Amino acid sequence: MKLSQVLHRQHIGFMFKKHWVVQGKRVPIDSGVEDHLKQKGIPVVDALEFVKEKPEPRDRIEIVGPYKTPIPLDNSHPDYKERPCFTLKNTTVLLEGISQAQVLTKTIIAEDKLPQRIEELADLPAPKAIHKGVKQVILNANVFDCEQKKLPKKKDPARPAYNFPRILGITDRRRNIILTNKLLQLVEKSNDVEVTQNKYVLNDVESLSVFDKENDLIQFQDVSNILVTTIRPSVTKKHPHTTWLHFNGTEVSNIYETPVTPVQILGRSLTHAFTVATAYAKQLYGEDVKDLPEPIHLNCIQTDGQRFHFGVLELKTLNLDGTDGVKNVWYCKNDLKLYDSCRYLSGMPVLENYNPKVYGYINAFYNC
Numbered sequence: 310m311k312l313s314q315v316l317h318r319q320h321i322g323f324m325f326k327k328h329w330v331v332q333g334k335r336v337p338i339d340s341g342v343e344d345h346l347k348q349k350g351i352p353v354v355d356a357l358e359f360v361k362e363k364p365e366p367r368d369r370i371e372i373v374g375p376y377k378t379p380i381p382l383d384n385s386h387p388d389y390k391e392r393p394c395f396t397l398k399n400t401t402v403l404l405e406g407i408s409q410a411q412v413l414t415k416t417i418i419a420e421d422k423l424p425q426r427i428e429e430l431a432d433l434p435a436p437k438a439i440h441k442g443v444k445q446v447i448l449n450a451n452v453f454d455c456e457q458k459k460l461p462k463k464k465d466p467a468r469p470a471y472n473f474p475r476i477l478g479i480t481d482r483r484r485n486i487i488l489t490n491k492l493l494q495l496v497e498k499s500n501d502v503e504v505t506q507n508k509y510v511l512n513d514v515e516s517l518s519v520f521d522k523e524n525d526l527i528q529f530q531d532v533s534n535i536l537v538t539t540i541r542p543s544v545t546k547k548h549p550h551t552t553w554l555h556f557n558g559t560e561v562s563n564i565y566e567t568p569v570t571p572v573q574i575l576g577r578s579l580t581h582a583f584t585v586a587t588a589y590a591k592q593l594y595g596e597d598v599k600d601l602p603e604p605i606h607l608n609c610i611q612t613d614g615q616r617f618h619f620g621v622l623e624l625k626t627l628n629l630d631g632t633d634g635v636k637n638v639w640y641c642k643n644d645l646k647l648y649d650s651c652r653y654l655s656g657m658p659v660l661e662n663y664n665p666k667v668y669g670y671i672n673a674f675y676n677c
């Protein structure tokens with residue numbers, strides 16, 4: 310083998326390793342000096358014993374640095390409360406899904422049913438140019454956007470240890486932002502000025518709702534990715550009209566780190582609409598309101614970029630104890646697919662099985 314500079318360096322490193330192995334096993338040789346000193350009457354003391362210090366009590370030194378000692382979680386903590394507050398955030402879901410949300414919010418569910426006015430508006434045909442624009446929006450969100458970030462790793466249940474090549478593409482967060490904002494923009498363009506001039510569109514609006522349920526303190530913290538507001542003639546405050554909620558699989562999870570189930574996604578729609586409507590009800594009637602003087606209606610749309618869940622909450626009461634008395638009503642139509650597939654096929658962008666009914670419901674929600 311030809312001797313090169315790289316091989317020479319490797320050889321030197323190998324030689325040093327072997328040298329240290331040999332030197333590390335050397336045994337000191339007895340020179341007889343200790344016996345000679347004892348014969349002369351000179352005492353020999355172990356140097357380690359001579360320099361050994363006597364243990365002395367020392368005070369604890371507080372080291373100043375980037376790490377702070379955590380405060381103990383007891384009654385001395387500044388955030389300590391005698392009564393715990395159970396919190397549901399926008400990145401978590403209820404374990405039992407829609408059934409648990411129904412109990413917490415004291416709500417009756419009208420399954421696969423929306424108010425008659427919305428169903429009538431959803432059946433109205435839209436111009437072909439509108440559906441052409443919706444198809445272009447879907448392609449822009451799923452294919453044509455220039456974002457290139459690492460997508461979640463693929464897993465094969467049959468081969469859990471196999472590592473697939475990492476894929477770069479459009480994240481679910483970016484895809485949902487583009488899709489929902491562009492769809493809402495198309496709806497605004499297709500409506501008259503009298504309808505759109507009284508509506509305002511806000512992004513990332515935070516809502517908070519705190520309530521008592523069977524002597525438990527519960528808090529819902531949520532974020533409306535898009536909130537459409539309007540002004541009632543009798544109300545000076547902006548009225549929440551329709552709230553859009555994104556389901557990003559990379560951000561939303563349950564406490565057991567298992568995949569989110571469909572019933573948990575449906576429960577997320579109900580708790581989100583309840584949070585926004587409750588915050589508005591307390592703004593109108595005060596923090597201590599129980600049965601509302603008149604119901605508050607709120608539209609809610611949740612999507613993961615492909616599937617849409619439509620719901621209308623009729624908020625009647627904030628007295629959530631027990632099962633008797635006035636109850637809230639949740640009208641919903643779930644699991645409508647906007648399309649089956651949107652991808653590159655043989656180098657061409659392809660959109661398969663576009664569903665025009667989804668746009669019909671979005672337009673109906675905007676006009677109700």
